[in-house]
Amino acid sequence: MSESVNNREPLLDISGLEVHFETRRGIARAVNEVDLTLYKGERFGLVGESGSGKTTMILALLRMIKTPGFIAGGKAVFDDGTDLLALNAEQVRQTRLKRVAMVPQGAMNSLNPVIRIGEQMMLTMREHGEEGERDELMARVVGLLEKVGLKPEAASLYPHELSGGMKQRACIAQAICLNPQLILADEPTSALDVVVQRQIMQTLRQLQIGLDATVLLVGHDMGLMAQFAERVGIMYGGKLVEVGTVSDIFRNPQHPYTQLLISSIPSFETRGDFKGIPGVALSLLDPPSGCLFHPRCPKATDACAQREPTLKEVSPGQWASCLLHEEEHDATAS
Ligand SMILES: Nc1ncnc2c1ncn2[C@@H]1O[C@H](COP(=O)(O)OP(=O)(O)OP(=O)(O)O)[C@@H](O)[C@H]1O
Numbered sequence: 001m002s003e004s005v006n007n008r009e010p011l012l013d014i015s016g017l018e019v020h021f022e023t024r025r026g027i028a029r030a031v032n033e034v035d036l037t038l039y040k041g042e043r044f045g046l047v048g049e050s051g052s053g054k055t056t057m058i059l060a061l062l063r064m065i066k067t068p069g070f071i072a073g074g075k076a077v078f079d080d081g082t083d084l085l086a087l088n089a090e091q092v093r094q095t096r097l098k099r100v101a102m103v104p105q106g107a108m109n110s111l112n113p114v115i116r117i118g119e120q121m122m123l124t125m126r127e128h129g130e131e132g133e134r135d136e137l138m139a140r141v142v143g144l145l146e147k148v149g150l151k152p153e154a155a156s157l158y159p160h161e162l163s164g165g166m167k168q169r170a171c172i173a174q175a176i177c178l179n180p181q182l183i184l185a186d187e188p189t190s191a192l193d194v195v196v197q198r199q200i201m202q203t204l205r206q207l208q209i210g211l212d213a214t215v216l217l218v219g220h221d222m223g224l225m226a227q228f229a230e231r232v233g234i235m236y237g238g239k240l241v242e243v244g245t246v247s248d249i250f251r252n253p254q255h256p257y258t259q260l261l262i263s264s265i266p267s268f269e270t271r272g273d274f275k276g277i278p279g280v281a282l283s284l285l286d287p288p289s290g291c292l293f294h295p296r297c298p299k300a301t302d303a304c305a306q307r308e309p310t311l312k313e314v315s316p317g318q319w320a321s322c323l324l325h326e327e328e329h330d331a332t333a334s
């Protein structure tokens with residue numbers, strides 16, 4: 001999946017990414033052979049029901065998976081050949097914020113409650129090797145706050161003196177303080193009200209364009225996703241089951257799971273929360289044979305319980321992992 005999209009160059013090539021959690025009842029494959037290329041300057045949205053592996057995938061890219069989880073395989077190679085998954089601890093530290101930064105799930109709680117916002121940002125910059133006088137760094141902090149729509153005075157406030165939306169903006173300012181190439185944002189607005197959500201997504205979008213960074217946004221709200229992202233990936237049970245442009249995914253979904261998701265959204269423009277679909281939720285500890293989705297799939301055939309599909313390009317730039325398409329694909333290829 002590495003040819004250019006909209007004439008963009010690849011930034012990060014993820015292949016065969018596997019993350020396992022060792023539990024008393026066995027191994028859960030939380031991220032299961034994920035292949036995905038992210039392009040320079042694109043906004044990519046990752047959606048999927050709770051437990052489908054979105055956060056785990058982001059944490060793997062940041063090398064932040066904690067026991068009982070571990071990265072069991074795969075690569076995540078930057079355009080200069082650096083494999084994020086092969087770095088040692090010191091190299092990982094140097095990559096954070098400078099190349100890859102995260103706006104975490106529930107980011108607002110990630111600020112230190114007893115340190116003023118400006119001070120926290122300066123500390124972060126220093127920890128990551130930024131030198132310079134206090135005044136110089138503070139001027140940069142103020143510039144960053146302005147970029148995310150906060151007044152300079154916010155620098156001298158404590159987190160509890162900011163509203164939820166303002167705290168979220170401060171977290172975004174912190175994430176971009178060293179001009180990362182890749183920003184991983186895990187449901188950055190899920191705890192906020194709808195109006196504030198939209199404003200923050202707008203800010204994130206302007207920043208992304210200004211920095212020419214790549215943003216991987218995880219979200220539940222399909223409406224917000226449709227507004228923000230250029231391409232979307234759908235995860236099910238740790239697998240990426242479909243990838244395509246927003247308009248292909250919303251107007252012409254190819255995977256039966258995506259089709260069910262899209263049909264459960266009231267309309268393209270309205271806010272549509274990601275809803276569950278019928279059927280028994282997947283157990284990662286006791287996964288079905290063949291295609292993980294087959295027990296819930298309205299289009300499943302006998303073959304789906306036998307064979308595992310892989311992502312295939314079903315139309316230019318749109319990929320789906322479904323045997324229905326594999327058979328078509330095989331038929332046209334032979
Ligand atoms: N500490 C843990 N121990 C055991 N299993 C875990 C642990 N953390 C995650 N998992 C497994 O990883 C799977 C994926 O979890 P993850 O948090 O990545 O999902 P998600 O898609 O981000 O969900 P959500 O939308 O709720 O944030 C879970 O279903 C669970 O099986």
Ligand SMILES: [Mg+2]
Nearest residue numbers: 054055056105
């Ligand atoms: Mg999550």
